[in-house]
Amino acid sequence: MSYPRIDGKKMAAGEFKHTWNADLVYFDGPLVSLYKAEDGSDLLYVWLDCTGKSNRWCMFPVTRANLWNYLEKEKSLREVFEASKWVVVFQTGSSLKRSGLIKTTWSDLPENYLPDNDSYLDDDVATKAAGKLAAEIAEEYLLGLDGELFIEDLTEIPKVYQQLYSFHYGLEHIERPAVRNSITRLTQRWSGGFNAVHLFSGLQDVTPSIHRAKVCELRFNSPGFIRLELLGNLARQVEIAANRVADEDYFSQLQDFYTSTYRYFNDHELSGFDNESGVESRPLTPEAEKELRGKVVLFFRLLGWGEKHECLDALGINPLQQLRVLLAYYRRLRKLRPYLVSGNLILGRSPLVNGS
Known part of the structure; x- marks a missing residue:
């Protein structure tokens, strides 16, 4: 035949x-x-x-x-x-x-x-x-803009936001084999010069167009906004974390957590930064695994995500791999802090819309 x-x-x-x-x-x-x-x-x-x-x-x-x-x-x-x-x-x-x-x-x-x-x-x-793809309906969401912004700011803000959104898409859809396989494969390849950018781009690759953050309108004459069409529950998770990093008390706690975690990495000859190379993979001791797992739980609580760390547990990756992902997320989230604190960026609303 x-x-x-x-x-x-x-x-x-x-x-x-x-x-x-x-x-x-x-x-x-x-x-x-x-x-x-x-x-x-x-x-x-x-x-x-x-x-x-x-x-x-x-x-x-x-x-x-x-x-x-x-x-x-x-x-x-x-x-x-x-x-x-x-x-x-x-x-x-x-x-x-x-x-x-x-x-x-x-x-x-x-x-x-x-x-x-x-x-x-x-x-x-x-x-x-x-x-599930059909059940999740995209909705409009505003990235409010105000004050003095430069062209590089209008590049940086959407870029960082997209990476954060992709992370939450991965957590929310971790039961989908394509998403789970992407996260597992990329986190397990972290040693030897793996760059965390690949993780976020990999998650974007398994996000179909109906769930990507689509630009519907861009307006800026100080104030202004970027009107997006996206999954609202994910946008709200980003917003919760962004509000924490903009708050002085929470930001101080997050920075202390970040510093102490890397001090622990250094003391125990572990790796965690995006672009570290020549990293040797070694099994974690029971004591180290317990310590790092506690840090994963604390990170989720500091950012107001409750018990969502269970999603990462379902992947079967160890707490060190989980922390590498979470700290890569935090480094990106932290880039939005100056815009949030200055009022250049307002998540979920705009001074130009309804005068609010």
Whole structure:
């Protein structure tokens, strides 16, 4: 048995570097999966056909709106498919490596390769991940701006905020295999010069467009704002932590915690900074593990997150790896403090909106 011939342009597998986000439809294996490209755009991978030795798939780009409409059962897979500007057909064998890539359009595919007209997301085969993606609805949120700001400030504020938001996305979605695997893989590679930037960018890679912090409006004539569309519960978690770091008493406690933690690292020849290299991995003694676990719990309480440290425990990474992640988060959070204290940045509201 052979596959039907597909006319189009031959492509190299290396031209498509995509990160798996989640399987959306599963029946004896994934049938529809969500991936993310290097430029941040979403793609759907759809199973088409098989022989005794391989499977044939296609990949195609999907807009934020169409992805949302598909998850909400407002558009069929056929409609989403036909909205794509291109389709790449490929095969995978036992090694799962892609081969035989042909770039074409949906109109040039055999009719039996196209989804049915009523191919709406069916609850019977939809995955839990698909259900959660659909259940979480983005809402508007303001980053209020005021006072004197420079162009580098308008670069720094959104950059840091995005990293903090990605961290909370990871905590909230840690049960999703793509998120859990990303955090576990990156934290375990911390030694030998690992840079924490990779952790935050890795979490962004497993955040689909419907959950990313999308800019809806940018206005600044002192005062002003950046109006975002994002998951509100995550924005509020960032806001809680930011309010703590802006408060003099809490900030003093956080700085004492930060200093004492690194003093402990140095005294016990452990590593924790973003860009340390040549770090030797060594097993923690029971005493050190107990001490570091207590620090993880204290950090969450200092930032007002309660018992969310249990999310990190579910990863199976040790408390030293957890602390490396948490302190990398804190170093980024601390960059917002001057803006918060001066009133240049107000989270959740703007003086320009409703006069508040």
